[in-house]
Amino acid sequence: xxxxxxxxxxxxxxxxxxxxxxxxxxxxxxxxxxxxxxxxxxxxxxxxxxxxxxxxxxxxxxxxxxxxxxxxxxxxxxxxxxxxxxxxxxxxxxxxxxxxxxxxxxxxxxxxxxxxxxxxxxxxxxxxxxxxxxxxxxxxxxxxxxxxxxxxxxxxxxxxxxxxxxxxxxxxxxxxxxxxxxxxxxxxxxxxxxxxxxxxxxxxxxxxxxxxxxxxxxxxxxxxxxxxxxxxxxxxxxxxxxxxx
Amino acid sequence: xxxxxxxxxxxxxxxxxxxxxxxxxxxxxxxxxxxxxxxxxxxxxxxxxxxxxxxxxxxxxxxxxxxxxxxxxxxxxxxxxxxxxxxxxxxxxxxxxxxxxxxxxxxxxxxxxxxxxxxxxxxxxxxxxxxxxxxxxxxxxxxxxxxxxxxxxxxxxxxxxxxxxxxxxxxxxxxxxxxxxxxxxxxxxxxxxxxxxxxxxxxxxxxxxxxxxxxxxxxxxxxxx
Numbered sequence: 001x002x003x004x005x006x007x008x009x010x011x012x013x014x015x016x017x018x019x020x021x022x023x024x025x026x027x028x029x030x031x032x033x034x035x036x037x038x039x040x041x042x043x044x045x046x047x048x049x050x051x052x053x054x055x056x057x058x059x060x061x062x063x064x065x066x067x068x069x070x071x072x073x074x075x076x077x078x079x080x081x082x083x084x085x086x087x088x089x090x091x092x093x094x095x096x097x098x099x100x101x102x103x104x105x106x107x108x109x110x111x112x113x114x115x116x117x118x119x120x121x122x123x124x125x126x127x128x129x130x131x132x133x134x135x136x137x138x139x140x141x142x143x144x145x146x147x148x149x150x151x152x153x154x155x156x157x158x159x160x161x162x163x164x165x166x167x168x169x170x171x172x173x174x175x176x177x178x179x180x181x182x183x184x185x186x187x188x189x190x191x192x193x194x195x196x197x198x199x200x201x202x203x204x205x206x207x208x209x210x211x212x213x214x215x216x217x218x219x220x221x222x223x224x225x226x227x228x229x230x231x232x233x234x235x236x237x238x239x240x241x242x243x244x245x
Numbered sequence: 246x247x248x249x250x251x252x253x254x255x256x257x258x259x260x261x262x263x264x265x266x267x268x269x270x271x272x273x274x275x276x277x278x279x280x281x282x283x284x285x286x287x288x289x290x291x292x293x294x295x296x297x298x299x300x301x302x303x304x305x306x307x308x309x310x311x312x313x314x315x316x317x318x319x320x321x322x323x324x325x326x327x328x329x330x331x332x333x334x335x336x337x338x339x340x341x342x343x344x345x346x347x348x349x350x351x352x353x354x355x356x357x358x359x360x361x362x363x364x365x366x367x368x369x370x371x372x373x374x375x376x377x378x379x380x381x382x383x384x385x386x387x388x389x390x391x392x393x394x395x396x397x398x399x400x401x402x403x404x405x406x407x408x409x410x411x412x413x414x415x416x417x418x419x420x421x422x423x424x425x426x427x428x429x430x431x432x433x434x435x436x437x438x439x440x441x442x443x444x445x446x447x448x449x450x451x452x453x454x455x456x457x458x459x460x461x462x463x464x465x466x467x468x469x470x
Contacts, residue, residue, distance in 0.1 A: 082463075130420065130424075134417045134418075134420050137413065137416070137417035138417055138418075140413060141410075141413045141414045141417065144410050144413050145400060145401070145410055145413075145414065148401070148404050148406070148410045149403075149404065154403070154467060154468075157467045158400045158401075158464065158467050158468070161400060161460065161463055161464050161467060162397075162400060162414060164460075165396060165418070165460050166417075166418070169417075172421075
């Protein structure tokens, strides 16, 4: 296990492994997303209150989930990088940030689209939405801070520290619907209680969540390969790569 | 351990003296605060009801922006003349020294804002009863802001053009302060008890005093080497 972990830290080995892994993430992701989209949009029954409007949940919930998951993953990688000085961990954090920011934006945008017909407003300053917006700003801050340094290694470490500090926002997002009883409805799926939706709706949602996770894994791995190439430019092993690698 | 306290005291005296010899820099954020606040009544129709309604929010936003202005200089001088390297290399706990620097910064930029607020609140026709709550909320929130700001300032200390990034880093983290601070002021204006948000502000301060110095110290180590 440790041997494998250390081997993974070596850029050429990681580059090859990641290249082999990507199809294993990407193809199931494509299949699940396709199935989930068809199932969610066409097969699942309409909600008795919201009609077809509820179907945006199939985009909204998985992207919200991944927005937070991506941040935690980035912060954990940042901590690993700061503690064990692993260069690959910083590269992972750098690869995560834009993807997570994109999911955060997608979550806010779909929530806003759904809110207009359901609540009558595009936006409401309640706890969940505000803390999600703060998450987007944190992502942008991490990206901007890394970019502001001329010295890439220093930028990595500064951005890593900021990512760790920003983790305080994650529990706020998670519990915001319980602390402030406002417009955003509480969680639909919870480990401790029965889900508040029927199985024929929930099944497709879980399909989408797993599909999104695999998509996230595929995109981050792809970006990570790019990051590794960028950071190792000038290294000898890159010259040995032929076009297909 | 006494060595650490001696060092902290010496650092506090040095920072105070250095800052007090540059009055202009200290007064700048305060002037900015007052000017921003006077712009609002001039930009809107200066009616009592409108001003009283937006007053608390405007006061809080102006206080946030003014303290942002003061943050830029927090570590800049020490970075430029190399004394920051001495602080990082010294055998004293860097987190304690960072806490001292942040608190001195608050004493010189946050506390004057608090003292100025009752005066400015008159311009927005805030009721006199709410003044105490507003002052107390600011008294609890500004040190937290200085500590959060010091983390961001430490992260950007080695950047030439750090100011823009500084805003992006500080303002999202300051959102809870703004929310609870404006809420406390609002409750007080409506004549209700503002104890809830005030306790939350106090809790945030306790959290910031214990955790922020560690983050500042780590950020300074990154910035120095």
